[in-house]
Every structure is written in C-alpha cells, then in structure tokens.
Amino acid sequence: MRRGWIAALALIGLAGCARTGTDTAAGAGDDWSTPGGDAGKTHFSRLGEITPANVGTLGFAWAYDLGTGRGQEATPVVIDGVMYTSGQAGRVYALDAASGRELWSFTPDLDMQAARAACCDMVNRGVAVTAGKVIVGALDGWLYALDAKTGKVAWKADTITDRTRGYTITGAPEVAGDLVVIGNAGAEYDTRGYVTAYRIADGKAAWRFFTVPHDPKQGPQESPALDAALKTWDPASRWDIGGGGTAWDAIAYDAAADTLYVGVGNGGPYSIAERSPKGGDNLYLSSIVALDRKSGRLKWHYQETPGDSWDYTATQPMILTELTVDGRRRPVIIHAPKNGFLYVIDRETGKPLAANALVRTSWASGYDLKTGRPRLTPAGSAYWQGPKIVFPGSPGARNWMPGAWDPARGLYFASVLDMGNLIFPTVSGAPPRRAKALNTGAALIFTPDLVEALPTLPPPVRAAVEALPEMKWVREKPYSAEIRAIDPLTGKTRWTVPTGGWQDRGGVLATASGLVFHGMLDGRLVARDAGTGRALKAIDTGSSIMAAPMTYRVKGVQYVAVATGFGGGGWPYVPDYSAAYRYGNANRLIVFKLGGGAVPKPAPLPPLEVAPAPPPQAAGTTPAVIAHGQQLFFQNCAICHSNQPRSTAPDLRRLDGAVHAMFDRIVLEGALKDAGMPRWDDVLTKADAAAVHAYLKEMQVKTRTRELALKRAGKPLDSRSLAILSNY
Incomplete structure (x- = not known):
C-alpha cells in the first residue's frame, strides 16, 4: 500500500432560473436542533x-x-x-x-x-x-x-x-x-x-x-x-x-x-x-x-x-x-x-x-x-x-x-x-x-x-x-x-x-x-x-x-x-x-x-524508532505459507491495519515480543476486543492465523532493514518511505 488508500473493495443550466428566496428550512437560531442544524439539514x-x-x-x-x-x-x-x-x-x-x-x-x-x-x-x-x-x-x-x-x-x-x-x-x-x-x-x-x-x-x-x-x-x-x-x-x-x-x-x-x-x-x-x-x-x-x-x-x-x-x-x-x-x-x-x-x-x-x-x-x-x-x-x-x-x-x-x-x-x-x-x-x-x-x-x-x-x-x-x-x-x-x-x-x-x-x-x-x-x-x-x-x-x-x-x-x-x-x-x-x-x-x-484564547494543543508525538526485530519464523514456514498469509491479510486485515507507523490502528510490522507471543490469543480468542480488536476464529483457522503471523514477521524484517538503512543515511523514518514496504 502506498501513501494513498488502496483497498480491495471497491446540473444542466436552466435559462431564466431565479435566485432563491425564503427557505422552507431557514437555518438554525440559538439552538442547533439536528446534526444538520434545522429540518432541512442546511448547516x-x-x-x-x-x-x-x-x-x-x-x-x-x-x-x-x-x-x-x-x-x-x-x-x-x-x-x-x-x-x-x-x-x-x-x-x-x-x-x-x-x-x-x-x-x-x-x-x-x-x-x-x-x-x-x-x-x-x-x-x-x-x-x-x-x-x-x-x-x-x-x-x-x-x-x-x-x-x-x-x-x-x-x-x-x-x-x-x-x-x-x-x-x-x-x-x-x-x-x-x-x-x-x-x-x-x-x-x-x-x-x-x-x-x-x-x-x-x-x-x-x-x-x-x-x-x-x-x-x-x-x-x-x-x-x-x-x-x-x-x-x-x-x-x-x-x-x-x-x-x-x-x-x-x-x-x-x-x-x-x-x-x-x-x-x-x-x-x-x-x-x-x-x-x-x-x-x-x-x-x-x-x-x-x-x-x-x-x-x-x-x-x-x-x-x-x-x-x-x-x-x-x-x-x-x-x-x-x-x-x-x-x-x-x-x-x-x-x-x-x-x-x-x-x-x-x-x-x-x-x-x-x-x-x-x-x-x-x-x-x-x-x-x-x-x-x-x-x-x-x-x-x-x-x-x-x-x-x-x-x-x-x-x-x-x-x-x-x-x-x-x-x-x-x-x-x-x-x-x-x-x-x-x-x-x-x-x-x-x-x-x-x-x-x-x-x-x-x-x-x-x-x-x-x-x-x-x-x-x-x-x-x-x-x-x-x-x-x-x-x-x-x-x-x-x-x-x-x-x-x-x-x-x-x-x-x-x-x-x-x-x-x-x-x-x-x-x-x-x-x-x-x-x-x-x-x-x-x-x-x-x-x-x-x-x-x-x-x-x-x-x-x-x-x-x-x-x-x-x-x-x-x-x-x-x-x-x-x-x-x-x-x-x-x-x-x-x-x-x-x-x-x-x-x-x-x-x-x-x-x-x-x-475574545477566546489559544487552543491547547496535544504534545507532539516522539520521533519514530526503528522497528524492533521480530522473533524467528516458526519451523516449517515456507514461501507458500507467507504468500497465503499475505492473501489473508489483504482480504481481512488491511482495511484496518494499513501498516504505516502513524496509523490510527496498530502497525503490525512493529509488534514487540509480548504481542508476538500472544498473537493467536488476540486474533482467534479476542484478547484485545475491549481495545477494538474482535476475534476472527469464525473466519481464520489456527493455520490461517499462523500464516498471517508469518507474513507480518516477514514484513517486520523488511521494515527494520529499510529503517536501519534510512537511519544510517540520516533520513527520516517517514510514512512515505515506509508505506512502500506494504507492497512487498
């Protein structure tokens, strides 16, 4: 995925028309009674x-x-x-x-x-x-x-x-x-x-x-x-x-x-x-x-x-x-x-x-x-x-x-x-x-x-x-x-x-x-x-x-x-x-x-850190397994997880060891449902979850490799550079 959103989804002029006069819904007053302001939703x-x-x-x-x-x-x-x-x-x-x-x-x-x-x-x-x-x-x-x-x-x-x-x-x-x-x-x-x-x-x-x-x-x-x-x-x-x-x-x-x-x-x-x-x-x-x-x-x-x-x-x-x-x-x-x-x-x-x-x-x-x-x-x-x-x-x-x-x-x-x-x-x-x-x-x-x-x-x-x-x-x-x-x-x-x-x-x-x-x-x-x-x-x-x-x-x-x-x-x-x-x-x-004052702004986010190294792939992980995981990721996960470091959902290429260790509990058992992550065991089997995990580990290795190179070159770890990795 690149900087834009790539997702698997998917008045003729009238002669003699006068300008408007009085509206049936003439706008809101002291109250704003609907999300559109008035009955006509005129805002x-x-x-x-x-x-x-x-x-x-x-x-x-x-x-x-x-x-x-x-x-x-x-x-x-x-x-x-x-x-x-x-x-x-x-x-x-x-x-x-x-x-x-x-x-x-x-x-x-x-x-x-x-x-x-x-x-x-x-x-x-x-x-x-x-x-x-x-x-x-x-x-x-x-x-x-x-x-x-x-x-x-x-x-x-x-x-x-x-x-x-x-x-x-x-x-x-x-x-x-x-x-x-x-x-x-x-x-x-x-x-x-x-x-x-x-x-x-x-x-x-x-x-x-x-x-x-x-x-x-x-x-x-x-x-x-x-x-x-x-x-x-x-x-x-x-x-x-x-x-x-x-x-x-x-x-x-x-x-x-x-x-x-x-x-x-x-x-x-x-x-x-x-x-x-x-x-x-x-x-x-x-x-x-x-x-x-x-x-x-x-x-x-x-x-x-x-x-x-x-x-x-x-x-x-x-x-x-x-x-x-x-x-x-x-x-x-x-x-x-x-x-x-x-x-x-x-x-x-x-x-x-x-x-x-x-x-x-x-x-x-x-x-x-x-x-x-x-x-x-x-x-x-x-x-x-x-x-x-x-x-x-x-x-x-x-x-x-x-x-x-x-x-x-x-x-x-x-x-x-x-x-x-x-x-x-x-x-x-x-x-x-x-x-x-x-x-x-x-x-x-x-x-x-x-x-x-x-x-x-x-x-x-x-x-x-x-x-x-x-x-x-x-x-x-x-x-x-x-x-x-x-x-x-x-x-x-x-x-x-x-x-x-x-x-x-x-x-x-x-x-x-x-x-x-x-x-x-x-x-x-x-x-x-x-x-x-x-x-x-x-x-x-x-x-x-x-x-x-x-x-x-x-x-x-x-x-x-x-x-x-x-x-x-x-x-x-x-x-x-x-x-x-x-x-x-x-x-x-x-x-x-x-006559109001300045708006209090949130504290700026800290600079991005290089992605941590993931744990090694499980025994028996093959390119075919990783490819299957990639397909499952884009079918089911990519609509929420963009794999960009400033995403509003977690960047799954930057997981720490503790999250890797509980990956199946999160995906299949809903361990983080209170944080907005539902369980997926009705769609994904244990083998499917393992394949997705393998794909994400592969992406994390590539992310880390690229970020280390950017850091050595003195370049920022920005989303533009990192988003390209999602196409690997």
Whole structure:
C-alpha cells in the first residue's frame, strides 16, 4: 500500500432560473436542533454576532476530551443550553454548552463481532433529540433511546434482520413525527439494504422499507415497490450476497409533505456483470426514495446512477429547501452524491430540475433532463471487460461530509474531490459469499498513486492501463480537493480554495453574517468570507478536523463548535501533513467564542524508532505459507491495519515480543476486543492465523532493514518511505 488508500473493495443550466428566496428550512437560531442544524439539514445559521469584521478575535472557549482515538464525523445538537453529541461507535455525551461540563455520558455495550463489518472506521454521524429522549444508533446495529436528563436507557431496538450478515450503523437517526427512522451500513459486505421506523414512545417497529428485492424463489416481495424493482434485476442475480443498497446516511423528513427522503447506497458486489449478469437498472440502488411517513410506502424514486457498478452511493447528505425555477417556487432537494453530479430534484415529483457535473466523469457524459437518465459511456467504465480508470473514484466527488446552503446568497458550500481510480475484478466467475466479509469483487488503485503503482502491475495489465485514454487525465491532474461555493442550478463555481490532500475534505458551516467555516486535517479551523472564499481566520487546534462545525448561542454568547479526529474511509492511512500524524489522534470537542484564547494543543508525538526485530519464523514456514498469509491479510486485515507507523490502528510490522507471543490469543480468542480488536476464529483457522503471523514477521524484517538503512543515511523514518514496504 502506498501513501494513498488502496483497498480491495471497491446540473444542466436552466435559462431564466431565479435566485432563491425564503427557505422552507431557514437555518438554525440559538439552538442547533439536528446534526444538520434545522429540518432541512442546511448547516446554515441565522446567528450574526460573529461576523467577517470580528471573526479575527475568535478563540478557544472550552474543550472536552471524548476519550477515544478514531474518526469523528458527528455534528453536535444544542437545545436549551445543553449539547448532545455522539462519538466512536455510538457513544453519547451530554454537556453544558456554555462551559463544557459533562452532564452524563453513555457507552453502548458493543458486540465487536457485529462491529467487525464496519468498512470505514467506528464512526457515528450524530444523534436525534426529541420528546425528552436522545436517540443514537450503535455500530453493532442497536438503536438506543436515552433519557435526555440522565442518559439512562429508555429503550433499545435491534435494527438488524439477519445477524449472520455484515450490517452496522454509522448514520444519525431521523425524527419524523412520532417515529424515528434509521438505516444500516454494509453494502460492501453481504447485506440487503433497508430502513426501519420505530415509535419514539416505546421503540416498537412501525414499518420497514427494503431498498432492493430478495430472491423471487423465496416468495413474494415485501411491497409493490419491490415487485416493480424486481423487473430491473436479472432473475439470476447474486441474491445470496444481498445486493447492497444500504441506507447508511442521508435520511431527511419533510413535515409539510409528511414524507421521508432516503438516500440509497451502492450495489454489492460492485460489478453489475457479477451482481446482475443480464444488466438492468437494479432499483433502488443509488437512488433517492420518497416514502410516506405513516406507512413506509413508496411515493416516488429517482435513480441517480442506474446499474451502479462503481460504489456511487446516493447516501450523501441532502438539503431540503425551496428554489424558484422557471418562475415557479418549488420545494427541492439539493444533492451531490458520489457520482460527480450536483442535482436539484423536485420534492413533489422526484424529477430532476438540474444535473451538473462537478468533476471529471468518465462513466457518464451528462444527463438528459427529459428522461432523467445519464448518458452512459460504457466503453470507459465497464471494467469487468478489462481494467478501467473511472472518474470519479470510489471515495466520490462528494461523500458523507455535509455541505451548507446559504439561502440569501443562493450558494451551496461543500468539499469536492476530483479524483479517479483504476478498478478491476479481483476474481473470475462467481465466488461464494463471504459471511460478514468484503464481497465487492473489485480492487481499486486511486489516481494519486497510479503512475507510481504501474510498474507493480503484471505486464499485460500495465500495458492495458497505459493505453487507456483516461491516463491523460491521470498524468495531467491526478486529483484536486477543494472547498467550493456553487450555484446549484447552473453548477457554476463562485469561488474555490484548495485543501491539503485528497483525504482532506470535511464538513462546512455557513452563517447569515457571511461566514463559511470548515476544518482541515492539518488541524486548522478556517473561517472564510462567504462571498469571496478569502480566509479571514485560521485557528491551529493541533487536532485533525473532518466533522462539520456548528454554531449556537447561550445567554447572548455565540459559540462555534467542532469535533476533531481523523478517520472514516481509509482511516488507517494517516497523511503525513495531518495533525493526527504529528500529534496523534486523541478525539476532542473544541468550542470557540469571540475574545477566546489559544487552543491547547496535544504534545507532539516522539520521533519514530526503528522497528524492533521480530522473533524467528516458526519451523516449517515456507514461501507458500507467507504468500497465503499475505492473501489473508489483504482480504481481512488491511482495511484496518494499513501498516504505516502513524496509523490510527496498530502497525503490525512493529509488534514487540509480548504481542508476538500472544498473537493467536488476540486474533482467534479476542484478547484485545475491549481495545477494538474482535476475534476472527469464525473466519481464520489456527493455520490461517499462523500464516498471517508469518507474513507480518516477514514484513517486520523488511521494515527494520529499510529503517536501519534510512537511519544510517540520516533520513527520516517517514510514512512515505515506509508505506512502500506494504507492497512487498
């Protein structure tokens, strides 16, 4: 593995469109009542005490140690002076919003075997607060309702229909009247997506909507919507794997229409040639589905990526607002999913009003708004017929990082990534389902690493890749990562500013006073002029920031708050420009106010030491055993263990003697499950564990040899040099 993340996974302009007027969700005030700020999830605040003129005095107010060291993606909720926020795997914290004093905290009793199926860190994106309850989804699939005053469990509900499969929860619940709705993650594993509504009063299930059909041989579908969807799937589809379509984020409720809008995830396995061999749109993958709140019945759907094969989820945050289009005021959804396009969708009909490309797109050349369908370019994206470089890549042009909508300026502020990946099948034929394990059937190499990785590819594959026309894009601009201000109806960018690297993209906050706030992986919280993008203030926190900032007011004082911690997709691959690389990844909630002081920064990490020598290989260890261990490592372990020295998970090439001695107890018996390492004896045999151990010893020897050479040459033991070893 190199410096990037290599993982085995896998608006047309409208003439005469007016600017926006008043929003249906006009932004948050003193309270910030949902992770998105308001009912429309606009991440926009009406507060105006902090302005472009005085933001230069913004400084430290207080901080709270979350007690963890993983990715932080949640935006806090503040109601009546109390802050509620979630953290790693579904922990919840209630704090005095003016002082940071802890009122209570909650840690779910986590089933690590279920949590093992988390593709993208043990993250959580927020809580719902309603009717005296704080509701959170834990990583292992349990939905908890906690008493808002005490933190005690009022009820809990098991959201997982089949615990032999790789379901988890990472998203925030959505309150809809007297119901709370939650989806699950796991489309890369062996799951069939759905959302479930529970009664807030007692946690009883009210209805469930499945997002993909089941095998018709198993009996009738659960709803007429699935009968219709079944016609878009091959009857010989890989029903055993599940189909994917998990709704891991992006659930929004429109009270006026009494409608829920749910973003649906990618297909599983990735390739439609494997998942649904005869093709088809494969509804409702990569779609927005509008559901009746009371019954869960489908009202309409809009599929943004028909026949998804590229991990193009539609689970990215939606913004509900109103726009004037062709002289008519319409309720709309502003949505930028992974696939590279920015959509404006009519909330009443599900029809796209605009669909503009934000980045380079090789899978489609644009959209026909009359049909609502993309103009596909199969020659450039059908990787099951041969390796392809597909833009955008699996990380998406947009991802979970919330954007913000400023109704007065008519601008959508968001992080945008223009990057592709080489994608190719990992197997031929139809491999059996791997329970609770990755079933993507594809491998990825991201374009920032592709030129360097070419020599490591088999000669025929290398020649085929070098001949692809997209290599010109790769050589000209492997990627760009930016914060942009965008007109959603035209797709035109008002301003853009680069961020530090392709992993450096976080959530955004906009305010009525004309400010845009966002964090960066290098540890800075940046305040920009909403009209120009000019940086007005940058505060070095010493902690990497991905989550969206928020703002609230208590007793006349306006505060800005943000959670810190690197993680998410590719979470073990800590970039060397990040604060997490320099200071570690201790998670904090940091709050700012006008006239505040300097942020206390963590102590810098000590210099890297040369890897210790591992114990000798066991008798009978052969190159074939080591090769088998390498295969098992990349199938099961590499998604968490990047084998980089500053990784947020242990670098397994740097183990000391005591850990080597208890290797089997850790891997097969769960000796470190309380530290986040589950047992693997349901997947790996004792011989398998020995093979993985042998491979890691081999890597440790090579790491030590190289580091000794670097030390003798007076060169730093940096992650860039060491990461290359992962390809040995």
